[in-house]
Amino acid sequence: MKLIGSYTSPFVRKISVIMLEKGITFEFINASPWTDDSPVPQHNPLGKIPALVTPDGTWYESHIIANFLEQMDIAPALIPRDKLAALKVLQLQALADGIGDAAVILVRESMRPAEKQLEEQLIRQREKILRGLDVLEAAAAKGEVLNSDTLNVADIATACLIGFLNFRRVVPGWCVNRPALVKLTEKMFARESFARTTPPSP
Ligand SMILES: N[C@@H](CCC(=O)N[C@@H](CS)C(=O)NCC(=O)O)C(=O)O
Structure with missing residues (x-):
C-alpha cells in the first residue's frame, strides 16, 4: 500500500500511526497538496492528503481510510464492534x-500578507x-470514550491534532486548564x- 501525504499533516500522521499500531507495512510517498504540479489530485479529486493507494482502490478522507484499515481485521481493533460505541468514537474522531x-485554515490565513488576512476568519477558526x-x-x-483503557481512533486523532497545534504554534495556550488533554x-x-x-523541525 502507498500512503500519499506529508510529514506535517495531522490527518496523514493519523493514518501512519494506525498502520504502525496494526503492523501494516506501507510505502510513504511524500507529496505536498499545495504546489501547482502536485500529484495529489491524481489520487484524490479533492486535492487533499492523505490518500491511500491499495489493491482495493484508492481511498481518501482520513476517516474513510481509517475505516478501510479497520475492516482488514488486524489487531488491535481501533473502532469498537458495538455500533453505538463505534459512533461515539467516530464522533470524537470527527x-x-x-x-x-x-487549524489548517488558520495557519494558511496567517501565511497570507498581513494586509490580506481576514480578521473575521481568524477569529471564527480560533473559536472553533x-x-x-x-x-x-x-x-x-x-x-469513557477518549482516554479509556482501550486505544481507539479518537485517541489517535486527538493526539495528532495536538501534535499539529504544537508544531504550528496554533493557539499556544491550548494546554492551560486542559489537564486531561495534556x-x-x-x-x-x-x-x-x-x-x-514526529513532524520534522519547521
Ligand atoms: N477531511 C480531510 C482533511 C485533509 C486535509 O485538509 N489535508 C490538508 C493537509 S493537512 C490538505 O491536503 N489540504 C489541501 C487543500 O485543502 O487543498 C481528511 O480527514 O483527510
Whole structure:
C-alpha cells in the first residue's frame, strides 16, 4: 500500500500511526497538496492528503481510510464492534479532525500578507478550535470514550491534532486548564508509533 501525504499533516500522521499500531507495512510517498504540479489530485479529486493507494482502490478522507484499515481485521481493533460505541468514537474522531481543519485554515490565513488576512476568519477558526478542545477535554477527563483503557481512533486523532497545534504554534495556550488533554497527549506521544511520526523541525 502507498500512503500519499506529508510529514506535517495531522490527518496523514493519523493514518501512519494506525498502520504502525496494526503492523501494516506501507510505502510513504511524500507529496505536498499545495504546489501547482502536485500529484495529489491524481489520487484524490479533492486535492487533499492523505490518500491511500491499495489493491482495493484508492481511498481518501482520513476517516474513510481509517475505516478501510479497520475492516482488514488486524489487531488491535481501533473502532469498537458495538455500533453505538463505534459512533461515539467516530464522533470524537470527527471533532478532532474538524478542529484540525480549522487549524489548517488558520495557519494558511496567517501565511497570507498581513494586509490580506481576514480578521473575521481568524477569529471564527480560533473559536472553533477552542470550543472543540473544551469538548475533547471533557471527554478525556471522563475517560469513557477518549482516554479509556482501550486505544481507539479518537485517541489517535486527538493526539495528532495536538501534535499539529504544537508544531504550528496554533493557539499556544491550548494546554492551560486542559489537564486531561495534556495527560492524554503525553501518554500517546510516548508510544513508538508517535515517536516514529514526529513532524520534522519547521
Ligand atoms: N477531511 C480531510 C482533511 C485533509 C486535509 O485538509 N489535508 C490538508 C493537509 S493537512 C490538505 O491536503 N489540504 C489541501 C487543500 O485543502 O487543498 C481528511 O480527514 O483527510
